[in-house]
Amino acid sequence: MNKLRLFGFALLTLGITWGAHADEKRYISDDLITYIHSGPGNQFRIVGALNSGDEVTLKSVNSATNYGQIVDAKGRDAWIPLDQLSTSPSLRTQVPDLQQQVKTLTDKLSNIDNSWNQRTAEMQQKVASSDSIINGLKKENQDLKNQLIVAQKKVSAVNVQLDDKQRTIILQWFMYGGGVAGIGLILGLLLPHLVPRRKKKDRWMS
Template sequence: MQKLRLICLSLFALSVSATAVADETRYVSDDLTTWLRSGPGDNYRLVGTLSAGEAVTLLQTNENTNYGQVRDKDGRTAWIPLKELNTDPSMRTRVPALEAQVKTLTDKLNNIDATWNQRTADMQKKVAASDGIINGLKSENQKLKNELTVAQKKVNMANLQLDDKQRTIIMQWFMYGGGVAGIGLLLGLILPHIIPGRRRKDRWMN
């Protein structure tokens, strides 16, 4: 009877020392497996195991034994040493997440590379098109310069020809004028001798 009373007192003390906590998510440490016990201590029987990195819900803690009562994803409730629970996700959980992030960043980088390559190709096409336009304009400008040079030469030739014609016309007018003057002078000298009546009249008048 006294032994039974001691067991009851021990269970009561354990129940009193257990501290209830708000449901918190904890993660089993990265060991291969973690044993679960039926009570908050090493002297309680084993009731199962948890896989490394598995997420559990912390229900309460026992400060005397440093055990915590947890509930796993299957709804089982058991006790586990608090040192085997972590507040951060385990490497088993973080590595896939990191790999997913790496894949996402790699995909974005590839997309950026593809976009940049496309933009570079477009810019090269535009530059090539611009070079073609510039070369065409240069060629057209040179052609116009050549045509202008030819036109200037033609204008110079036309001016020379015009000057020659003007000089020829002037010389012809001088020749015509001189001829008319010469003929007039000649007629003035010859006519008095050809018309005798006029000469006698001139003498009588004198």
């Protein structure tokens, strides 16, 4: 009986394909619990169990029994059916990762939204400040224009007053000149009559 067992074990061992899947990462499928055996078949002793999503290292494959030799995280060297291994993590382990990714993306979007709102508020504040400055400059410019118009009117009024004064002075000079000329003419006419003439007899007698 022992010889038959040894012969069967030898046949099973011959069916092992070494190196074809050396040290490849595998994951326990979505079954809740998977039992691992001491050899490449379910007739071998159960040496433990693995949970869905546990990571193992595939050392070799027995193509005759479709079992794979694995090493788990605890360092146990055992055998497990290949159909209970997956090349990608199970949904049980992916869901928390996906949830974390969703949370991370949500936080990033929230930060982007907050940053965008802050930048928009800053831009609006800058635009409002610019509008205030522009309005202030426009008002100042209008005030300067009004002051210029008032100054021009004052200058025009002063020029009119100067013109009137100049005309008045010119007329006064004409009047003074005319008066002096008139007095001179009158004196010229009156002086010959005012100075006594010498008689011719006096001149003869001398």
